[in-house]
Amino acid sequence: MRTQVAIIGAGPAGLLLGQLLHKHGIDNVILERQTAEHVLGRVRAGVIEQVTVDLLDEAGVGARLHADGLVHDGVQICVDGVRHRLSFKELTGKTVMVYGQTEITKDLMDGRAAVGAPTIYSAHDVALHDFFGQKPRVTYRAGGKSHEIACDFIAGCDGFHGISRKSVPASAITAHERVYPLGWLGILSDTPPVSEELIYVHHPLGFALCSMRTPTRSRYYIQCSLAEDIESWVDERFWEEIRPRLDDEARERLVTGPSIEKSIAPLRSFVAEPMRFGRLFLAGDAAHIVPPTGAKGLNLAASDVRYLSQALVEHYAEKSAAGLDHYSERALARVWKAERFSWWMTMLLHRISENPFDQKLQLAELDYLFRSKAAATAFAENYVGLPY
Numbered sequence: 001m002r003t004q005v006a007i008i009g010a011g012p013a014g015l016l017l018g019q020l021l022h023k024h025g026i027d028n029v030i031l032e033r034q035t036a037e038h039v040l041g042r043v044r045a046g047v048i049e050q051v052t053v054d055l056l057d058e059a060g061v062g063a064r065l066h067a068d069g070l071v072h073d074g075v076q077i078c079v080d081g082v083r084h085r086l087s088f089k090e091l092t093g094k095t096v097m098v099y100g101q102t103e104i105t106k107d108l109m110d111g112r113a114a115v116g117a118p119t120i121y122s123a124h125d126v127a128l129h130d131f132f133g134q135k136p137r138v139t140y141r142a143g144g145k146s147h148e149i150a151c152d153f154i155a156g157c158d159g160f161h162g163i164s165r166k167s168v169p170a171s172a173i174t175a176h177e178r179v180y181p182l183g184w185l186g187i188l189s190d191t192p193p194v195s196e197e198l199i200y201v202h203h204p205l206g207f208a209l210c211s212m213r214t215p216t217r218s219r220y221y222i223q224c225s226l227a228e229d230i231e232s233w234v235d236e237r238f239w240e241e242i243r244p245r246l247d248d249e250a251r252e253r254l255v256t257g258p259s260i261e262k263s264i265a266p267l268r269s270f271v272a273e274p275m276r277f278g279r280l281f282l283a284g285d286a287a288h289i290v291p292p293t294g295a296k297g298l299n300l301a302a303s304d305v306r307y308l309s310q311a312l313v314e315h316y317a318e319k320s321a322a323g324l325d326h327y328s329e330r331a332l333a334r335v336w337k338a339e340r341f342s343w344w345m346t347m348l349l350h351r352i353s354e355n356p357f358d359q360k361l362q363l364a365e366l367d368y369l370f371r372s373k374a375a376a377t378a379f380a381e382n383y384v385g386l387p388y
């Protein structure tokens with residue numbers, strides 16, 4: 001088989017890239033290790049920046065998002081039982097959209113099926129070859145047979161644990177990493193959210209987040225230790241842990257119920273530099289990870305895809321290498337700003353240090369955020385997404 005761009009991974013990055021390339025007449029094949037059902041079963045992101053919404057519109061998959069997505073004008077931060085509101089609308093004129101990653105993935109999969117572009121699910125032993133030369137290839141196994149795809153470029157969109165980044169010789173790549181000593185235990189439940197807006201909670205018992213998917217479906221997270229065993233978290237235990245971290249009003253409004261999904265995500269900051277290796281380009285979590293506190297991971301995957309799709313379109317339509325040559329630098333400039341913001345929000349809101357000095361600094365910084373218009377504006381600008 002031959003294609004122009006072989007895309008590894010059918011997460012949001014790979015599917016969005018495939019859709020944008022197809023729109024510009026660029027052939028592409030997606031290879032995904034899992035089944036489509038497995039990919040759709042992963043509950044992850046919930047907050048989408050306006051620039052990501054715009055890109056999904058450009059890809060022609062925004063209809064359901066506009067019909068069902070919830071526009072949020074602001075966010076709330078609860079510090080030791082007292083809630084504060086930060087209005088994105090007033091501070092920046094912008095808003096964010098709350099719409100689940102699983103829904104975005106479904107919209108992208110449906111869009112891809114509608115145009116008949118190929119995705120090979122359950123592709124095993126994917127291997128990348130010769131990307132430093134002129135004729136890259138990808139090999140894989142599916143249906144008990146070995147296959148090979150010859151291509152012009154490979155897009156590594158296969159997430160943090162994927163094969164693309166690992167295929168690059170160690171001498172060609174630099175990894176920057178910070179692992180936090182905690183994770184997020186998240187549950188999804190068909191209960192109404194405690195508030196119309198997200199509530200990020202700072203509390204001596206630890207961080208919590210009250211989020212949502214729809215007016216009848218809530219998503220809650222609490223900070224947990226990395227050693228935690230998910231099996232030991234029966235639903236009742238989760239509700240008992242989150243309840244005391246909330247303010248009185250939220251506690252009163254909290255409706256508990258059975259969870260329909262429960263998972264633990266470790267918190268990590270990671271950046272691999274550069275993001276281009278000959279004819280291989282990394283995009284999304286394959287190249288960088290942020291802790292989920294700033295809601296930036298999927299949005300960064302989308303911004304990488306924006307730069308990469310434009311660069312590939314320029315390459316094929318205008319025979320210009322400029323976009324491809326600048327891809328890594330442009331993407332990384334945005335990545336590092338999101339890394340900084342996600343690290344800052346993580347350090348501000350979690351119980352990480354038992355040193356009272358560090359805890360007092362957190363409270364002083366939160367107080368400054370609520371009192372200073374400049375600090376609140378900086379927060380809001382980063383949360384809603386910086387302009388390209």
Ligand code: FAD
Nearest residue numbers: 009011012013033044045046047158159284285297298299
């Ligand atoms: P992935 O979604 O990881 O997709 C990679 C795909 O590649 C997967 O389908 C995988 O199966 C496939 N793959 C892996 N290895 C191979 C292989 N060898 N061969 C073939 N295929 C392979 N981000 C936000 O912007 N906002 C939020 O509110 C937010 N909240 C989050 C909450 C949680 C709890 C978590 C865990 C994450 C959150 N994120 C959020 C981050 C977001 O989910 C990720 O950044 C996003 O999924 C990255 O998309 P991706 O396509 O780059 O990678």
Ligand code: PHB
Nearest residue numbers: 045046211292293294295
């Ligand atoms: C979510 O709804 O899953 C969510 C929201 C905000 C975050 C992270 C996750 O910062």
